[in-house]
Amino acid sequence: MTLRDIHVTMAHGGGGKAMRDLIDEVFTAVFQPPGSEDQARLTNDALSEPGARLAFTTDSFVVTPLEFPGGDIGKLAICGTVNDLAVGGARPLWLSAAFVIEEGCEIALLRRIVATMAEEAAKAGLRIVTGDTKVVERGKGDGVFITTAGIGVIPPGIDIGAAKIRPGDAVIVNGVLGDHGATILAARGDLALSADLVSDCAGLGHLMQAALAAAPGISAARDCTRGGLASALNEMAAEANVTVELEEARLPLRPEVVGMCEILGLDPLYLANEGRLVLFCPADQADAALAAMRALPEGAGATIIGHTLERCGAPVTLRTAFGGARIVDMLIGEQLPRIC
Amino acid sequence: MTLRDIHVTMAHGGGGKAMRDLIDEVFTAVFQPPGSEDQARLTNDALSEPGARLAFTTDSFVVTPLEFPGGDIGKLAICGTVNDLAVGGARPLWLSAAFVIEEGCEIALLRRIVATMAEEAAKAGLRIVTGDTKVVERGKGDGVFITTAGIGVIPPGIDIGAAKIRPGDAVIVNGVLGDHGATILAARGDLALSADLVSDCAGLGHLMQAALAAAPGISAARDCTRGGLASALNEMAAEANVTVELEEARLPLRPEVVGMCEILGLDPLYLANEGRLVLFCPADQADAALAAMRALPEGAGATIIGHTLERCGAPVTLRTAFGGARIVDMLIGEQLPRIC
Structure with missing residues (x-):
């Protein structure tokens, strides 16, 4: 010493x-x-x-x-x-x-x-x-x-990536969105926000291996860090030349995170996550993927949030709870600096 | 665009x-x-x-x-x-x-x-x-x-490292020492030094491959960055449990670098280099290593600067031009911050 x-x-x-x-x-x-x-x-x-x-x-x-x-x-x-x-x-x-x-x-x-x-x-x-x-x-x-x-x-035989996404794929996330971004924001203390939030930060290696074993048809996955789910989906949909249609009612969001976003004028789809991935797989393997993911703590909240279509209009759209639709664009400008 | x-x-x-x-x-x-x-x-x-x-x-x-x-x-x-x-x-x-x-x-x-x-x-x-x-x-x-x-x-068959250094090894550097450290110091401009110095910064991959091909007995090599030649040699000699005996008269140093060091109270053996390595090889392969190194521009100044002995006293000693000897210790404290 x-x-x-x-x-x-x-x-x-x-x-x-x-x-x-x-x-x-x-x-x-x-x-x-x-x-x-x-x-x-x-x-x-x-x-x-x-x-x-x-x-x-x-x-x-x-x-x-x-x-x-x-x-x-x-x-x-x-x-x-x-x-x-x-x-x-x-x-x-x-x-x-x-x-x-x-x-x-x-x-x-x-x-x-x-x-x-x-x-x-x-x-x-x-x-x-x-x-x-x-x-x-x-x-x-x-x-x-x-x-x-x-x-x-x-390993030999594994070859996934955005270019492999096909129309009809299910879109799956492994849990609630935006906890990391919201936690960092609250932890900075320059807002009068006191939320009992905890970052979602987690390693997803075992989760991804389990999903691949259960659903070998998985076409692509990405972790939703800076820029959040919306940015990851935009990049992937653009590369695959498909449209991702999200269903608002299916998006897993904590009320505290939604509330914080409303106060601050943020959109939770752009909040950073550090333990969340979005995964694309053929619809007939989605249940198998979900079951394998839910068996692990880091996938306990796994859920289907939408599906892919032949490209029609924007790369990413959201069907709102009221039956409307809106475009989910790439993040323009900055949302939260130094989030990771 | x-x-x-x-x-x-x-x-x-x-x-x-x-x-x-x-x-x-x-x-x-x-x-x-x-x-x-x-x-x-x-x-x-x-x-x-x-x-x-x-x-x-x-x-x-x-x-x-x-x-x-x-x-x-x-x-x-x-x-x-x-x-x-x-x-x-x-x-x-x-x-x-x-x-x-x-x-x-x-x-x-x-x-x-x-x-x-x-x-x-x-x-x-x-x-x-x-x-x-x-x-x-x-x-x-x-x-x-x-x-x-x-x-x-x-590649298979190549296994070099400080632990392989043996007494009797020749100690070789590929060119003049301290140019990078001295250049950065002069470039900061907060000293009234105007030297025509240029950093030695260079990639040494081809040089090292050529030396290994010519002298397969090379036991170890290290690049002399932060802490300079003296720190690299101290770490290697300690690990190999040998003493490195340097000969002052053989150290390749530019007069400008020596002069700058004298003015500032620095020791050129501790100046950072970014294109210099020190290499140990059996004495009977030293000439082959030198010839291979000198055939490349980044090894044009290659020269033997000393040899190793069974450990006797300090890990690194210097035989001065006057026949005396001094210990070359690890750098204590800082010499030049943010040199690389």
Whole structure:
């Protein structure tokens, strides 16, 4: 135990002994990466199976506040990258984690973040195998930013993606929408909102594997993060050249979230989620997919919210409870900054 | 062409149309990643060769200034990750790139950075296959931070690392030391130094492959970034339990760099390099390694700077030009913040 500092200083990013102590005690003691070189060296039999493909993805996380009901930036950083792998049908294997820390950041906060990262990685069944730490001066960052990159393996025979969506597919989500966005908004405390909301942040690797096993005809899936369900559906429908018809009455929304959105003039379809995916599958496999998803805690609220049609007009439309229809467009401008 | 903005705004990070335009026009138009999913899906025959291993590494880059003689943050971000792969004997294959952009950052600057990234990736023979963009408010970042992660393949039979270093190994560097650190220092302009210095920033993948082919007994290599040659050697010597004896007269140093260090009370052995590696190999293969390195521009200045002994006292010592000896310790505290 040689790290006696309470706060991160510029010396912790300088390449010398202080940096080595910070990395050893706060990061590698918890993550326990293999070997001691700057690169992890890895093998996995699934990767050399004929027809298997490697999946590779990255995300930076800049959420504010760093800790919020239901998670922290570390949990987001693991789940976000796990989910980007999972929705492509990949089994997550390994993660990298790079930290840009603002001078003055509390080391105790870093330790808490690292602990949640290790916990989420274990839940997802993967390892954090390599990393990096940089320090920037006070006022040139904001606490800590984390960038994770993930490697997964797509087994032979799995080939899903927006281009595979067909007219007649059922559109399924795994639970209530917008909790993450609403929670962050409430946690910022600059609104007189006190809601008992908790972020939906969760890893969806096991859920996606279960859905694929039960409904092998799944055509595509995506996690509904920044820009919410509406943005994910618009991108996917545009690529598949179909129209997604949502039914308002079927959208799973908490009254607290709907209420908050009404007060603030927001639309819950654009609120960020960090543990929600939207999935397309042939109508005759929808029940099987739903049953498999509902058997897992992160899919307990799984439900069909609409279906796809041959493209007619806009990529995404909503049938309202009153029988009308409206276009659900891409988000224009910003809704909530730094939500993930 | 729908992106008419001059500067990045918070909307460019919001998950909607502005973000899509920024990503499409500034990033994916240049990087041309495969497919349109959030994850890249990749195959490479070398990865499924029996005995091959996957190498995985990441680094964040926070250098200031963002552009400097000899490169910019984008060139650093590619070369840094390529070099972390290369020094382990891996052939770099794929890179991810994640950007944390400060509100107000000039889009023209981003375009220049992205162009140098594409150019360096092509030189290194690899592809930037996936990425991410986040935007933070003015005063919560500093222009742009870039995090790259890299995947490479270590061919069967290659297994190098600090633990393999043996007493009697020759210690080789590929050129003059400290140019990157000195260049950044001069480029900050807060010193009345005007030196015609250029960063050594360069990808070392081809150099490392050539050295390994010529001298298969190479035991270990490392790139000498933050903390400089001295820190890299201390870490490696400690792990191998040997003493590295450097000869001062053989250290390749530019007079301008030595002069700047004398004025500022710095030691060039601790200055950061971004295109320099230190390599250990059996003495009887040193000439072959040198010849192979000198045949490439990035190895033109390759030279032997010392050798290893059974551990006697400190991990790294320096025989001075006057016949004395001094200990070369780990860097204590910080030398130059945000050098990479």
